[in-house]
Amino acid sequence: xxxxMQNPRHLVxxxxxxxxxxxxxxxxxxxxxxxxxxxxxxxxxMVYLQKENIIDESGMxxxxxxxxxxxxxxxxxxxxxxxxxxxxxxxxxSSLGGAETQYFGPGTRLLxx
Amino acid sequence: DAKTTQPPSMDCAEGxxxxxxxxxxxxxxxxxxxxxxxxxxxxxQYIIHGLKNNExxxxxxxxxxxxRKSSTLILPHATLRDTAVYYCIVRVRNKLVFGAGxxxxxxx
Numbered sequence: 001x002x003x004x005m006q007n008p009r010h011l012v013x014x015x016x017x018x019x020x021x022x023x024x025x026x027x028x029x030x031x032x033x034x035x036x037x038x039x040x041x042x043x044x045x046m047v048y049l050q051k052e053n054i055i056d057e058s059g060m061x062x063x064x065x066x067x068x069x070x071x072x073x074x075x076x077x078x079x080x081x082x083x084x085x086x087x088x089x090x091x092x093x094s095s096l097g098g099a100e101t102q103y104f105g106p107g108t109r110l111l112x113x
Numbered sequence: 114d115a116k117t118t119q120p121p122s123m124d125c126a127e128g129x130x131x132x133x134x135x136x137x138x139x140x141x142x143x144x145x146x147x148x149x150x151x152x153x154x155x156x157x158q159y160i161i162h163g164l165k166n167n168e169x170x171x172x173x174x175x176x177x178x179x180x181r182k183s184s185t186l187i188l189p190h191a192t193l194r195d196t197a198v199y200y201c202i203v204r205v206r207n208k209l210v211f212g213a214g215x216x217x218x219x220x221x
Contacts, residue, residue, distance in 0.1 A: 004156075031207075033207070033208070033209075035209075035211075037154075042200070042211040042212060042213055042214065043157065043209075043211040044211070045208040045209065045210065048207045048208065055207065056206075056207055056208065058208075059208070089154060091156050091157070093157075093209075098207050099207075101147075101159055101162065102159070102209060103159055104149075104156035104157045104158070104159075105156050106155060106156045107154070107155070107156050109154075
């Protein structure tokens with residue numbers, strides 16, 4: 001029973017490029033959450049999605065960041081025109097339902113040069 | 114905007130019980146207390162959660178006070194591999210609000 005999968009595990013981008021982070025939830029889970037962890041800080045909620053819907057994006061930066069969870073395929077967190085301050089670990093979690101336990105993936109570590 | 118307070122660090126001898134306290138005095142009646150841990154910089158690992166009653170699973174026990182204003186996570190026989198940052202979280206609707214957590218160091 002595979003857990004939450006994220007890829008790539010490490011991503012290096014130059015300033016101004018785009019970063020695409022992928023998250024495949026646990027089997028049977030249709031709720032996905034993205035969190036960001038800046039160096040030496042705790043995790044911060046970014047966005048909560050169900051299939052084809054954004055439910056809560058209160059933690060998403062207003063510009064350059066977007067997320068989707070299509071009917072088929074993984075959830076995508078997209079960061080356009082990356083800046084050095086975007087360097088962080090991005091974790092995805094999934095749950096069976098909106099009020100159920102969230103299980104986390106291994107994270108994607110983004111480094112912006 | 115974390116709703117919990119935890120000591121920044123604790124030490125525990127290998128093989129002994131680790132008792133990690135957490136204060137959540139502003140918790141609402143229908144909010145759950147969750148515990149996760151993060152080893153090195155891996156993804157947070159779910160440990161246990163509870164609402165009112167004490168809970169136990171294969172990893173740990175969770176003791177919640179009757180007024181629900183505090184709780185204690187108990188690792189019955191700590192091992193070196195339990196060294197991690199432990200987060201006590203009050204779930205707010207659909208999001209987990211992480212605080213700074215407690216760094217638990219298990220020493221031989």
